[in-house]
Amino acid sequence: MTDHVMVRRTAATQATLDEFVGKPFRWGRSDCARLVAAHLRRLGYTVRVPSAGSYASARSALKALRARGFESMAEALDAIGLERIAPIEAVVGDIVQGESGDVFGALGVKLGNGRLLGYHEHAVGAAVLQEVDLKLAWRVEVKA
Numbered sequence: 492m493t494d495h496v497m498v499r500r501t502a503a504t505q506a507t508l509d510e511f512v513g514k515p516f517r518w519g520r521s522d523c524a525r526l527v528a529a530h531l532r533r534l535g536y537t538v539r540v541p542s543a544g545s546y547a548s549a550r551s552a553l554k555a556l557r558a559r560g561f562e563s564m565a566e567a568l569d570a571i572g573l574e575r576i577a578p579i580e581a582v583v584g585d586i587v588q589g590e591s592g593d594v595f596g597a598l599g600v601k602l603g604n605g606r607l608l609g610y611h612e613h614a615v616g617a618a619v620l621q622e623v624d625l626k627l628a629w630r631v632e633v634k635a
Contacts, residue, residue, distance in 0.1 A: 492582070499633045500584035503533035507600055508608050511617040516610045519546040523598035523610055524564065526617060527586055530600050534584065535634025536571060549593050556595075564588070564595050568629050578625035588627040596626065 492500075507530040514521045520543055528538040539559075546552040561567045568586060569575070581587050581601040591597040592612075599609025605622050614620070 496633050497583070500534070500582070500631070503530060503633075504584045504600055504602060504608075506533055508602070508619075511608065512619070513616040515616045518548055518552055519544050521617070522552070523595065524552075524567075526608070526610070527568075527598050527600065530584070530586075531571070531631065534631055536631075538571065549595070553594060562594075564598055565627055573629035573631060576628050576630045578622075578628040580630075581625075581628040585631050586629040587622070587625050589623065589625050601628070 507526065510529060511521065511526050516522055519541070524540055525543075528540045531538045541555045546555045556562075556564070556567065559567070561570065565588065573586065576585070578587055583601055583603045585601045587599050587601050587607055588596040589599070589609075597609055597611075599607035599620065601607050602619060606619050607622055608617060609620050610617050611620055
């Protein structure tokens with residue numbers, strides 16, 4: 492990756508961090524899907540998510556996901572055209588996924604230095620978290 496690309500990735504990641512850090516988790520308003528969608532838009536992707544407030548629980552979020560033809564968030568990210576990579580290969584601005592207590596998986600944005608931006612049940616809102624046992628990752632290319 493060129494320096495210019497890394498600068499754009501870092502700026503987009505910082506903007507996503509600024510928008511979401513400390514913002515409490517609320518299904519359909521501020522959740523992993525919305526965090527990742529906002530980040531991808533900053534890097535030039537067209538991402539369609541249900542309108543704000545259209546789902547308010549894990550059950551209604553799953554219904555909305557299935558209505559779009561996906562059984563998992565990983566399938567939805569694949570459909571955007573993101574390339575799956577090994578989590579160890581993820582760099583600043585890539586999307587990562589760890590385990591969660593539901594079918595969605597815990598999505599986050601790679602920050603670097605073993606950290607990611609995401610939601611965790613023990614954090615007040617979106618937070619800078621230590622990477623632990625990431626399962627999947629996607630390379631996010633900077634779009635023109």
